[in-house]
Amino acid sequence: MHQIQAFFTSRADAEIAIDFGTANTRIFLRGSGVVFEEPSLCCFRDETGRPDLVAAGSEVTRMVDRTSGSLHIVRPLVRGVLNDIDAGRELLRHALRTGIGRRHLRSPRAILGVPADATDAEQKALITTAQDAGVRVVQLVPEPLAAAFGADVPMDGAEGSMLIECGAGTTEVVVLSLGALCLKRSVRAGGQALNQAIADHVHSKHKFRIGAETAERVKLEVAEWMADDHSHPKDLQLKGYSLLSGGPGALAVSAQEIIGVVDRHAATIVDVVRAVLNETPPELSRDIHDRGILLTGGSASISILQHAIARATGLTTRVAQDPLRCVTRGLGRMVS
Incomplete structure (x- = not known):
């Protein structure tokens, strides 16, 4: 189990927390708060066979679906995991320069959020990319655990809680108890998949x-x-x-025509929620029945998923305050 106490053992060493998301990238600097928050986008020009970075982050937003010829837009992460190492490195370099460049932090020590089901290869790729960008990785933190911490979910008691982290690239369903992830399942489909x-x-x-x-x-x-x-x-x-x-x-x-598309997307996630509920031990199930289900992540702010899950499970569902930034807030608290 991923125990939250374990992630505090290295927090004194970490100076920044990086929420490297499919849709947005955020950097939290200890003592300053969030110092960078921009879309996870890069634009490259490829005229010689060696792509050159043209822009990264917010500057690329207006270019999406408008480029042609030698210009192409790259999303470093797809479905929650790193898909393009070069783009990931350039985006993180841009984030570090923009967010902490004038604070004289050389090779800052960092904790990074990562999907709870990320494979060893996916984790290694993320660490390598961050190191190439000039970051010393202290610890990888499962994003649902960070989201729970950022959403003020009670973490130290034996009572169970269910949380659904609704990201742009992946949706993760977890049950937490005693400060740990007891059960976790995910589907590599989020808000961008619905788009x-x-x-x-x-x-x-x-x-x-x-x-x-x-x-x-x-x-x-x-x-x-x-x-x-x-x-x-x-x-x-x-x-x-x-x-x-x-x-x-x-x-x-x-x-009405689009509702059919929405329903099929929601059904995929509802199936995962049901699977986790079926695996949950009876006492934790009782706690979840009493507490309901908490939704975090950017896609949680759209009512589609909340209503679909409530209808399918009969359980109370609620959206965390500022759900888009729960992971960032949780990671930030770990380095503060």
């Missing part, structure tokens, strides 16, 4: 291509419509590229 599923559906059914920004907007509009009285029909106005006309175009899609 991609929406874009794929529109492409397949309507022969119409939309970008990541439009897919995100569709997801948010559908979530808002579902949270309200969605008995009245709603059309979503999309702009993108029509394969039928061979050029830019507009398309109206009903929100």
Whole structure:
């Protein structure tokens, strides 16, 4: 079991905490708080066979789905784990320069968040990338454990708690007791996977291509419509590229149609929640029945998952305060 006390043994050595996420990267500096928070994006120019970094972080946001030719956008992490070591290194270098560059910290010692089910190879790749960026890694911390600490989940008692860390790239379901992860399961699907599923559906059914920004907007509009009285029909106005006309175009899609995509995505996560509940010992199950389920992570702020899990389990579900930053907050407390 991952015991939270074990992660405090090295905290005096760590100067920074890094939340290296699929959607966003954050750095917490001891004594200063969060000093860097930007999207996990890099833009490279490849004209000679050796890609050169053009931009990283927030500057790349406006370029997504708008580049062509030798420019290409890279997300260092896909589905919660490192997918491009070079991009990961460059993004971390950018984060260190931007966040702590003037504070004269050379090769800062750091703790890093990592998915609880990350393989040894995935963990080693993350450590190597961080070291190449100029970081000395003191400890890897399972992200659900950090999220629980950041969300003020009682950690030192024997009572059980269930937490679902709803990230952009992965969704992790854990049961905690005595400051440890007792049970953990995950699915490598998060908010970005739902965005991609929406874009794929529109492409397949309507022969119409939309970008990541439009897919995100569709997801948010559908979530808002579902949270309200969605008995009245709603059309979503999309702009993108029509394969039928061979050029830019507009398309109206009903929100009801997109609900089918949303439901399939939510069902995958609900299956994991049910599996963990089935494996939970009776006494911890009683605690979870009394306490309910806590959701953290950026995707938790959208009501889709919360309502789907509540309907499927019959348990109370609630969203942590500022769910997007629970992991960062927990990691930060470990170095403070």
